[in-house]
Amino acid sequence: MEQFIISPSSGIPIYKQLYSQIERMVLNGYFSVDQRLPSVRQVASDLDVNPMTVSKAYGLLEERGYLTRLRGKGMVVTARDDEVLQQEKLTMLDEMIKELLAQAKQMGISDDKVVQMINRNVANKQDETVGKE
Amino acid sequence: MTCIVNVKGLTKSYKNQSVLKGLSWEIEPGDVVGLLGKNGAGKSTLLKSLLNISDIDSGEISIFGEQYNQLSSKNKARIGYVPQENDEISWLSVNDLINFRKQFYSTWSDEKVTELISRWEIDATKKIAELSPGQVQRVLIILALAPMPELLIFDEPAASLDPAGRRDFLKEILTLVSDENITVIFSTHITSDLERIANKVAILDKGKICYFNDLDITKESVVQLTVHCKKEQGITIPYLLRGKLHSQGQYGVVSQLDQAWLAEMKEQAVEVTINPMGLEDIFLELTA
Numbered sequence: 001m002e003q004f005i006i007s008p009s010s011g012i013p014i015y016k017q018l019y020s021q022i023e024r025m026v027l028n029g030y031f032s033v034d035q036r037l038p039s040v041r042q043v044a045s046d047l048d049v050n051p052m053t054v055s056k057a058y059g060l061l062e063e064r065g066y067l068t069r070l071r072g073k074g075m076v077v078t079a080r081d082d083e084v085l086q087q088e089k090l091t092m093l094d095e096m097i098k099e100l101l102a103q104a105k106q107m108g109i110s111d112d113k114v115v116q117m118i119n120r121n122v123a124n125k126q127d128e129t130v131g132k133e
Numbered sequence: 134m135t136c137i138v139n140v141k142g143l144t145k146s147y148k149n150q151s152v153l154k155g156l157s158w159e160i161e162p163g164d165v166v167g168l169l170g171k172n173g174a175g176k177s178t179l180l181k182s183l184l185n186i187s188d189i190d191s192g193e194i195s196i197f198g199e200q201y202n203q204l205s206s207k208n209k210a211r212i213g214y215v216p217q218e219n220d221e222i223s224w225l226s227v228n229d230l231i232n233f234r235k236q237f238y239s240t241w242s243d244e245k246v247t248e249l250i251s252r253w254e255i256d257a258t259k260k261i262a263e264l265s266p267g268q269v270q271r272v273l274i275i276l277a278l279a280p281m282p283e284l285l286i287f288d289e290p291a292a293s294l295d296p297a298g299r300r301d302f303l304k305e306i307l308t309l310v311s312d313e314n315i316t317v318i319f320s321t322h323i324t325s326d327l328e329r330i331a332n333k334v335a336i337l338d339k340g341k342i343c344y345f346n347d348l349d350i351t352k353e354s355v356v357q358l359t360v361h362c363k364k365e366q367g368i369t370i371p372y373l374l375r376g377k378l379h380s381q382g383q384y385g386v387v388s389q390l391d392q393a394w395l396a397e398m399k400e401q402a403v404e405v406t407i408n409p410m411g412l413e414d415i416f417l418e419l420t421a
Binding site: 008009010011012013014015016041044045048049050051052053056102106 | 165300303304307308310311324325328329330331332348349352353356406408409410411412413414
């Protein structure tokens with residue numbers, strides 16, 4: 001069961017890599033509410049990493065409200081208001097947009113141009129959908 | 134918390150070459166510490182000093198709270214050591230060597246030995262001298278793990294293992310780490326092994342532990358920065374290890390990320406890009 005992918009030699013600590021992957025998997029519904037996550041031991045052994053690293057990621061996800069620790073059951077996905085969930089998703093997208101704009105800036109491409117490109121992509125997608133119907 | 138290993142002011146020289154120059158180091162229970170250092174930095178000397186295999190010139194070392202050269206036999210049995218080079222009797226068969234070593238320990242696990250011998254496909258009837266370097270290393274690892282030690286010291290344990298053998302060795306260490314509250318110190322040149330299993334990284338350079346920190350904190354603080362500013366702004370990057378000025382701004386590697394400085398930059402609308410680095414690059418930067 002190799003659900004997570006990490007690259008140990010990346011500059012991003014392994015616990016952070018795991019944290020962002022699981023966060024995304026909860027937000028996009030790969031892990032559904034009340035679903036049990038593999039145990040710390042299991043993940044550590046699958047990925048050949050220190051169990052402390054996995055615990056750290058799980059702990060952080062618990063702290064931020066994504067996971068709940070159940071006695072004898074391990075970690076399960078927390079049931080949360082649609083509103084809160086929606087907010088989390090928007091926050092994540094917001095981060096991605098910031099990153100996109102920063103990248104564009106480094107390439108010398110203006111914010112306006114990026115907005116234009118997004119609009120064009122949205123328009124193209126709508127055309128495609130219409131085409132299919 | 135009491136330290137498992139506590140070193141103060143350790144010095145050691147060979148003839149007139151001084152290797153360890155007043156080295157201090159504290160290892161806490163449960164830590165898995167990766168020790169990095171250039172060739173000849175003195176990693177083996179340091180590890181051998183801890184075990185009283187190599188004489189020291191001055192300094193204090195305590196292990197399990199006892200003076201290192203007066204360890205009780207009970208505490209000695211709590212330490213497992215895998216040397217860089219095989220110093221076992223090479224004309225003995227693996228079986229004989231195991232039975233010989235077994236006599237010295239009351240906590241010896243035959244189960245562990247049998248399991249590892251079969252998993253690592255070692256022909257125990259063969260003499261040590263007849264084994265390949267990788268197989269010898271595996272035997273040494275088995276000898277170190279069999280007494281179920283609480284402190285494991287490895288001197289480049291993976292040096293003669295192939296990638297599959299190395300991974301399997303890491304797995305074994307990780308199992309030990311998750312099952313018992315074991316403390317591990319291992320020297321290595323293979324930073325990716327360290328990144329997988331260690332929670333702390335130590336760097337031995339110029340006779341001292343010049344860097345010792347949590348691995349995650351290390352990756353979050355030793356980073357490359359690009360500061361998008363003009364020369365006239367006269368911005369100084371704090372904790373700079375190495376820096377360069379160019380037309381687009383300043384580039385640098387820092388040993389620590391100064392949050393107050395970052396906030397100040399934000400206030401001045403100076404853009405700072407942070408790029409994390411892998412441990413190999415971090416090691417090179419810190420010992421440059």
